[in-house]
Amino acid sequence: NAGVTQTPKFQVLKTGQSMTLQCAQDMNHEYMSWYRQDPGMGLRLIHYSVGAGITDQGEVPNGYNVSRSTTEDFPLRLLSAAPSQTSVYFCASRTTGLATTGELFFGEGSRLTVL
C-alpha cells in the first residue's frame, strides 16, 4: 500500500530558487493538505484542497502556491525560496463526505533547507 507519497525526501536550495514538492495519494481521497513542521511550533497548515480544481489557504500560506488538477496529486510550489522556509513539509489526505472521521493520512515528509 503506497498511501501518501512525497518527493523529494531531502532538498537543499539557495535563497531565491524555486522548486516544487510533489505529493501523490492512491486512496482516492478528495481532501489533501500541506503542513510545515518546525521545532516547538507543531504542524501548521499551509494550503488545502477539498477536490480537483479547489484550493484554499491555511494558517501560513505566504510564499507557497498550490494547484489541484487531479484527485491524486497536490504539488506545493515555492516560487522564491527564503531561509524562513527551511522546514519539514508533510502532505496529508483524508476522505470527505458523511463517512469521514476526519482522520488524516500523512506522507513521510520532505526536509527542505534554504541557504
Add this chain to the structure above:
Amino acid sequence: AQSVTQLGSHVSVSEGALVLLRCNYSSSVPPYLFWYVQYPNQGLQLLLKYTSAATLVKGINGFEAEFKKSETSFHLTKPSAHMSDAAEYFCAVSDSRASTLTFGKGTMLLVSP
C-alpha cells in the same frame, strides 16, 4: 477558532511507569479530537480519535484518552511505558469531520530504562 494546548514540551518517564500527556482544546462546537505519534524521521501516525461516541477512547499500542467536556481536555495515557514509546506526540482538534485539523505544538516523550 479552534486551538490546542499541550502542556509540557518534554515528558520523561521510566520504563514501566504511567504515561500522561496533557491536551486541552478550545472549540466553539463539539470537537473532533485526535492523538498522533511521530517516530524519528517519519510521518505522523494516528494513535486514537474521539468523534462524539464513547468518551473513553482506546487506541493502538495500549494508549487511551478520555474526553472531558467540563475540563476541555483530552489527555493521553498508558499504564506502563515501553522504550519503544519514545516519540513525539501531537494532539489535534477539528470542529467538524469536514474542517481542517489544528495541531498542538507536540510533546516529546522520553523513556529511560
